[in-house]
Amino acid sequence: MTKRALISVSNKEGIVEFAQELRKLGWDIISTGGTKAALDSAGIDSTSIDDVTGFPEMMDGRVKTLHPNIHGALLARRDLKSHLQAAADNKIELIDLVAVNLYPFKETVLKPDVTYADAVENIDIGGPSMLRSAAKNHASVTVIVDPADYAAVLEELANAGETTLATRQRLAAKVFRHTAAYDALIAEYFTAQVGESKPEKLTLTYDLKQSMRYGENPQQDADFYQTALPTAYSVASAKQLNGKELSFNNIRDSDAAIRIIRDFRDRPTVVALKHMNPCGIGQADDIETAWDYAYEADAVSIFGGIVVLNREVDAATAEKMHDIFLEIIIAPSYSEEALTILTNKKKNLRLLELPFDAQEASKTEKEYTGVVGGLLVQNQDVVAENPEDWRVVTERQPNDKETAALEFAWKAIKYVKSNGILIANDRMTLGVGPGQTNRVGAVRIAIEQAKDRLDGAVLASDAFFPFADNIEEIASAGIRAIIQPGGSVRDQDSIDAANKHGIAMVFTGVRHFRH
Structure with missing residues (x-):
């Protein structure tokens, strides 16, 4: 037949x-x-x-x-x-x-x-x-x-x-x-x-982007999937100009880096990141100076890290980045001279190019976190905050320079793993205490990293201070301004301690836990 x-x-x-x-x-x-x-x-x-x-x-x-x-x-x-x-x-x-x-x-x-x-x-x-x-x-x-x-x-x-x-x-x-x-x-x-925000069935589909050599560790198998309707401003859509294939940890770190830089659009900014935590953020009137600040923030941790810049990489900035070992550089574009410099004898350095003008659209994408037997879904932490809505809760008011530093530090602390503490001035981070099991420990780590650079520095905490002992640690370091969400039943204890030491403290009313 x-x-x-x-x-x-x-x-x-x-x-x-x-x-x-x-x-x-x-x-x-x-x-x-x-x-x-x-x-x-x-x-x-x-x-x-x-x-x-x-x-x-x-x-x-x-x-x-x-x-x-x-x-x-x-x-x-x-x-x-x-x-x-x-x-x-x-x-x-x-x-x-x-x-x-x-x-x-x-x-x-x-x-x-x-x-x-x-x-x-x-x-x-x-x-x-x-x-x-x-x-x-x-x-x-x-x-x-x-x-x-x-x-x-x-x-x-x-x-x-x-x-x-x-x-x-x-x-x-x-x-x-x-x-x-x-x-x-x-x-x-x-x-x-139809505007359904909580469907009774969650149907997701992704396309295989890359089969990986291994996952977070060599004993873990892993693959990289991209959303079927691609997001332009994402690691999955990035144009790779140089370097080895991205690893599992490279992708997660790069994703964290491009999320951070979205909040620093107004000025040339450089973010250095290690293990999904910012180790240095610098902002200035030009990208080369912003790099200088990000590097100076923590010249040790940046080694082997990821750097994202929100302006075109020029030759001068490329020369400085070429001198140290970096895993990945991400930017909206690179000048021809910068590309020549960065690829010279750096065949493994991964260079990614992203459409930074698509940042806003990327903020609407949901976040999915796998747990055994389930999936957690949430919006990204991209709430619009207005400093005019913040409250100064202490007798002392922050001065203009401290106010600028507090705004900068508050943008940065959102991306530090909880319990997170960040010390900064108005142009760069100075100390980061990420992912500690208690807030005093995070404060001490950040202060130790920022020591000898605390003149005019301010401190940000991703969540409220549960006890006044945090304020005592901060005061002993000589820091004169703090920004935190507030909302603890012991807020008054922290306010009283700040007043005792002449510290200005600002409550934002917004918490930024990051697990």
């Missing part, structure tokens, strides 16, 4: 060559609309879907393959006489291979000017139905959704006259992943359209 293949593809890549080889192997081909036109143009004989169903394509192509002569031909079990008899009684000829890909829904909704009507019209109904029918009956039917699989299928057909069960199983699994991802994108689109 002659084998039959049904081919209906929106992506015509390789389809003519595939169909030609099937015909050489003696297969009959059924095709639809645009696919049939492509095959006809190449001189490849095929039967129109209309001739199989006995109905014309109708309703602008919405209805063409939803028919028993198609789905019965795909779903009939070859090992059951009752199925084969039903097919024969109803004059249904079996279909042994399906090559289908779907309307470009993803490509449609990615268009900046897409309309709701365009999105709806690019929801494929017949395609997923045929794919699912064929995949369900993979015991007998070969189903292909990816042009990359044409060659392997043809090789097996040429060698053995049929595909192996293992191949059919593999292709069926791929189909179900594909249709699930397709439906997830549609669900995501409609969920956003």
Whole structure:
């Protein structure tokens, strides 16, 4: 009995060559609309879907393959006489291979000017139905959704006259992943359209971006997936200009770095980061000076770290960065001279280029954190804060220079792991105490790092001070201004201690825990 293949593809890549080889192997081909036109143009004989169903394509192509002569031909079990008899009684000829890909829904909704009507019209109904029918009956039917699989299928057909069960199983699994991802994108689109913020089902889909050598540690397997609708300002979308492939830890650190720099848009700023904590942040009127400040903030920790700059990297700044060992540099652009300098004898230095003008759009993306047996979902900590809403709760008011330093420190502390303490002046961080199990310990670490540079320095705490002993530590170091959320039942104890030592203290009313 002659084998039959049904081919209906929106992506015509390789389809003519595939169909030609099937015909050489003696297969009959059924095709639809645009696919049939492509095959006809190449001189490849095929039967129109209309001739199989006995109905014309109708309703602008919405209805063409939803028919028993198609789905019965795909779903009939070859090992059951009752199925084969039903097919024969109803004059249904079996279909042994399906090559289908779907309307470009993803490509449609990615268009900046897409309309709701365009999105709806690019929801494929017949395609997923045929794919699912064929995949369900993979015991007998070969189903292909990816042009990359044409060659392997043809090789097996040429060698053995049929595909192996293992191949059919593999292709069926791929189909179900594909249709699930397709439906997830549609669900995501409609969920956003109706403004549903807490759907009862969370459907996410990602595309494999990179298979990694290992994860956080060599004994951990890992892969990097990118959102199916890519975010422009993200490590996944970054253009890599130089260096080795990014590792698991590189990606996490880079992500933390580009989140931090988003809050420093008004002035040239450089952030140096190590293990997802900022080790130095500097801002100035030009990017070279901002680099100087970020480097001076902690010239030890920056070694082997990640640096992100929010202005083009120029030659002078590149010369300074070239002199030390860095893992990654991220920037909106690099001058030709800077690229030449940074790549000179630095084949492993990873240089990433990102569209910084897409930063705002990246802030709306949800954060997902895996836990055993579940997933936590939250908005990013990108709340807009206005210093005019802050309260000075002490007798002493901060002076103008301290006020500028407090605003700078408050932007920076948001990205220090809790319990987090950060000491800064109005142009650079001076000491960072990240991720401690108690706040006094974090204060002591930050002070120790900032010692001998505390003139005019201020201190920021990501959460309230639970006890006045923190204030005593700060006062003994000579720091004269503090910014913190407030909100502790012992706030008055901290205020009294600050007043006792002549310290200005500002409450923001916003906590910035970061675990």
